Amino acid sequence: DPEEREALECREHVRTQLDTVVDFWLKYSHDTVHGGFFTCIGRDGTVYDELKYVWLQGRQVWMYCRLYRTMDRFHKPEILEAAKAGGEFLRKFARVSTSSGQWKCAFCLTRDGKAVKIQRTIFSECFYIMAMDELSRTTGDKDMQLEAEQMMEQLIYWVRVDSSGLGRPQLPGDVATNSMAIPMMLLCLVQQLTEGRGQEVVQKYRELGRWCVQQILQHMQRDGTAILENVSLDGQELPGCQGRLQNPGHALEAGWFLIQYSAEWGDDDLQRTAIDKFVELPYQNGWDKEHGGLFYFLDVDGHCPTQLEWSMKLWWPHCEALIAFLMAYSQTKKPELLDRFSQVYEYTFSHFPDAKSGEWFGYLTQEGKVALDFKGGPFKGFFHVPRCLYMCERILDDLLANKD
Incomplete structure (x- = not known):
């Protein structure tokens, strides 16, 4: 069966890629002196900056x-030890107390x-929660799980009740905005905190999950x-560049995320x-018909976006597209x-x-040439590439296992 052969080849390729990516980070990113991870890693593995970005620490x-x-x-002691050392570094240093007496992550x-x-913003906290919850599942440490849930309460309060704890001044010209990143991240955290846990935890976050989905669906615009x-x-279009911005990868x-949620709750609508509007549409609108690949940003009315990198091809939108289409196919x-x-x-x-030094380049020109040749930086860590390869391998395993 040629289709099955293709799926097998694809899975083998994805597996090999995942192995080389994991090897790269195991080899070059661990700080054995202070704990945690270096993420500013050059093409060949050289660390070019020692700053540690909390959200990338949490993701790793x-x-x-x-x-x-x-x-x-991957059930190997060196992976577990690295995760524990990263978790310890985060617990020791990531949280800072703010003037309002709340915990904020640096x-x-x-x-x-x-x-x-x-x-x-809330994103450092989001990945702190993800790290602590997943580490608690791996080590059985209940304190970490509790810590994740307490930080989650804080986040929910900032997002839905009072954001003043984030330290942003309320300015007269600043319009309150539903930015897709927020409900998306919260939905991701709901899935993280409830996965495989009892009914009580599922119910605790049920309403929040529904709210996140509604907030995400508000981003469907222009009929x-x-x-x-x-x-x-209230889900209306905003004026200006901010209102016209499209981010296909996001x-x-x-x-x-919505396909996963709909499968979990049996919601066919x-x-x-999710598939028609959040997977097909951004692909149709965002795919570069001349050079291939997904644009980073677009303006819905066809104006030139003001972001200088709008036409570049970045690693992570392509990672998300691979997961989205394979998952959509596996469901339908x-x-x-x-x-x-x-x-x-x-x-x-x-x-x-x-192919030469392992891992992936992150930033290409519109034509597909490597623009920045480092493997990790302030925004690219051990996350989108391995998560994509991991998810695709799992979905392909399922498809091959259930072929009949």
Whole structure:
């Protein structure tokens, strides 16, 4: 069966890629002196900056634990030890007490853990929660799970009750915005905290999960022809560049979060919306018909986006597209979704992986040439690439196992 042969080849390729990516980070990113991880790593593995970004520390702990816990070949002591050392570094240094007496996570720390910068957003906290919850599952440490849930309460309060604890001044011209990143991240955390846990925990976050889904669906605009990154709190289009912004990679990531959620709750309508609007649309609107690959940003009215990197091809939107199309196909078995997956797969694997030094380049020009040749930086860590390869391998395993 040629289809099965193709799926087997694809899975083998994905497996090999995942192994080389894990090897790269095991080899070059561990700080054995202070704990935690270096993420500013050059093409050949050289560390070019020792700053430690809290969200990337959290993501790496999460990823190591997930691999260790759910894939036999990564059930290795060095992966567990690295995850524990990363978790310890985070617990010791990531949280700083604010003037309002709340805990905030720093955005960036020195190599030995001194806070350098705090962002007035919730994303460092999000990945702190993901790291602690996944580490607690891996080590059986209940204190960490409790810590994750307490930080989650704090986040929910900031997002839904009072955001003043984030330290952002209320300015007269600043319009309150529903930015897709927030409900998406919270939905991701709901899935993280409830997965495999009892009914009590599931019920505790049930209403929040529903709220996140509603907030994400508000980003469908223009009679369902576009996913916009920012909308008003009551789900209307905002004026100006901010209101017209599209981020295809983000929409695709939201798409597979929604597909997962719809599968969990048996919601067929949501599944259809997720696939048609959050997977198909951003691909159709965001795919570069001339050079291939997904644009980073687009303006819904066709103006030139103001972000300088708008036309570049970045690693993570392609990772999210691979997961989204493969997951959509596995849920529906619609051949056109598999065709899309193949197209993204072809582009991704012929442009991003570095055959010479391992891992993937993150930043390409519109034409697909390597623009920045480092393997890790302030925004690219051990997360999108391994998560994508991990998810794709798992889905392909399922498809091959249930072929009959």
